[in-house]
Amino acid sequence: MKHTNRIVNLLVPIVSVLLSFVIGCIIMAALGANPATALQSLWIGAFGTMRNVGTTLSRATPLIFTALCACFAYRCGVFNLGGEGQFLMGAIVSCVISTQLGITGLPAIILCLIAGALAGGVWALIAGVLRVFRGQNEMIISIMLNYVATLFMGVIYTSWLRDGSVPQTVAVPDETQLSRLGDLRATTAFILALVVGLLVYYFLFHTSKGFQLRAVGLNMTAAQFNGFAVKKFILMSFIVSGAIAGLGGSADLLGTQFRLINGYGSGYGFDGVAMALIAQLHPIAAIVVAIFFAALRVGSTTMQAATGVPTSVSDIIQALVIVFTVAGLAMVKLPQFRAVIDRMATKSVQKKEAV
């Protein structure tokens, strides 16, 4: 029973990806390109050379952080849609510390990362407090806080820390930037993302508090009746998920972005939510999904240059993956579908017994 469930849950995203690519290929063919060549150039663009792999991993890094942020909050049953704002608050604080305090090097990096995580956590906590103590809808509050964070960043790069005539901040000093992984474009920020992913996985599935947090997320009333401090868990999940996003913003700023500019971070939050849902809130799966999406994005440029298929075809494929997975996951929860699966499972068991 458990195994069939697992297989179904794994099959849904895989089938969704295949379906999305089939439709993508039809679109490519309709545009007059050869789908095989287009897909090949997409692959080469994403993973063909070490340089491209580096680019893909570096693009994946912020997405991994926001996807983990969403995973963590949703596991506790709260819908933190403010990953983007928390990510930006982390980046903003790191930008200020690295450029204004006059410290550089490793101490500055550590300070930036810690402060970034704190900033993200505090930013998320605003939504958490309003949810727990005032009964407000955390989705609306956290989305609104995204706008506040974006506009706050705007004030910084257009006036307070403006770098001369261009509307952007001064860059993070060279010594404070995160080092690259060998020759790759990806930096230690990617390693940090992997470590955070593993920690989240370990916490959720191998610690007592993580177990309780999942119980709260699945049935708050029962969790309360069984003596869990539900409010504390909710507040904690807001803080931690915000801190993950804030850490991501901080690491991304020190690793690849270096300065705050117009449009920075836009879409990261919702991308993370979509990826967390495709990964079915599993942190390790979220990392894989984030890399997959980054690959589609990075590879599409090569595809456009080589075959003339516009990058928007890649956007279409990404969107279709999300639509199919969400629809697929809803479908497998239908009682009719369950009945079919159960029948198949019993049949296979009977067959085995017959043999």
Next chain:
Amino acid sequence: MEELLRMEHITKKFGDVYANRNINLDVRKGEVHTLLGENGAGKSTLMNVLFGLYQPTEGTIYLHGKPVRIESPAQAVKLGIGMVHQHFMLVEAMTVFENIILGDRNTKGIFINHDARKKEILELSERYGLDVELDKPITDIAVGAQQRVEILKALYRGADLLVLDEPSAALTDQEVEGLFDIMHKLTSEGKSIIFISHKMREVLHISDRITILRAGETVCTLNRDETTGEELANLMIGRELTPSHYEKIENPGEAVVALENVDYDKTSKHNGLNGVSLTVGRGEIVGIAGVDGNGQSQLAQVVTGVLTPDAGRVDLKGSHVAQFTPNGFILESVSHIPEDRNKMGLIGNMSVRDNIVLKSTDTPEFSAAHGLFLKKKAIRDYALKMQEKYDIRCSSIDQEARNLSGGNQQKIILARELEGKPDLLVAVHPTRGLDIGATRFVHDTMIEARDRGCGVLLISADFDEILEVSDRIVVMFEGQVMGVFSGKNPPIADISLAMAGK
């Protein structure tokens, strides 16, 4: 008086279970006919048959002497049957007027002639004293007024026979008086009413005739003038005392929990506590008898720390409780079998194994380094042991708890709540929906816990269950304690009267 409705030999089976068995009921023109019976006596099933929601397995319904088949509520309405459900079926965002004309099939054409409709409705409301404000949205009017809207709706659709399902449950005393005035007006104009209630006082006050149902069968039909509350209560509970399987204890140990004048939301008659004083001693089972929704849920939640009382004192094992949190009570080894096992007891999407250890993953037995590392193997072994001990039938302990049958779900909760050897066990409807075998198992387990010195507070709407296992029986009515009785040779007539609020 002329006969309006006759239901003859109505039988309704669900699978192998009889919900109604050979029921006879006749309602005359212009009378209030009460259906009296405990929870699960078959009143709702019978009314659903009448309203076309169920088809009877056997039996015939006659209206005005002619046999009819009622296949849908729409057809019931057409035949002049109106139902006022206990939970009103009104569209809250719409006005009273809109609710009344909603679904009216007499409307011809696309447009509604508002003025003509309003005039008709106003005439009806004046005739029967159903005072409502037509242009107010439902959300803005009181519960009593909402009920009048429901009655008006039924009358507007041409009902001659009104079914009022526990109409007084949600009303204040004054509103109940108003309702009775309306009922008198309706019957004096020739309408008939089937009145469903648990409350002896009201039944004796308003009915012309009373039909008593018990365990899906008609006991008898009596004229109001020829009966008494005692007789009705006895007929309703209707049992000779069957000797209990269990030995009853008369001298319990010191108090595990003691409540003194506890209030919780005491103006609410059905979801509150009003000056409740109660003790549960070590090694005794205190059964709370009473019709569902007289404050039992709130009592259970106060003594497990889920709700904080508004006033009064609660002592747990001799020390005053200052802060009410479920965890605080759990640490004082209070166990809880909550009333809704799916909503409150289990995490349905987690496995049987996870649900068994739900409360104890912080203990060194199941996790190392203060919960930093779950001992999965220890958890698994323990869960397997519990599966065997409590005979939890599942395909594997990794199966999700929601996929198990009710009895096996309850066994998961028993395994979790009783294995820690609690000092106080609060069990709410612990056998609801279970078969005989599982019920017996739950009772044996409770008795075992009692004999070990655990105090048990048993709350159940099943009177048989209360009689079977309780050492002491406390009756609750509208949030108050109506009486305390011995569980050994319990005075059934007195208890049933107390349950009916007398």
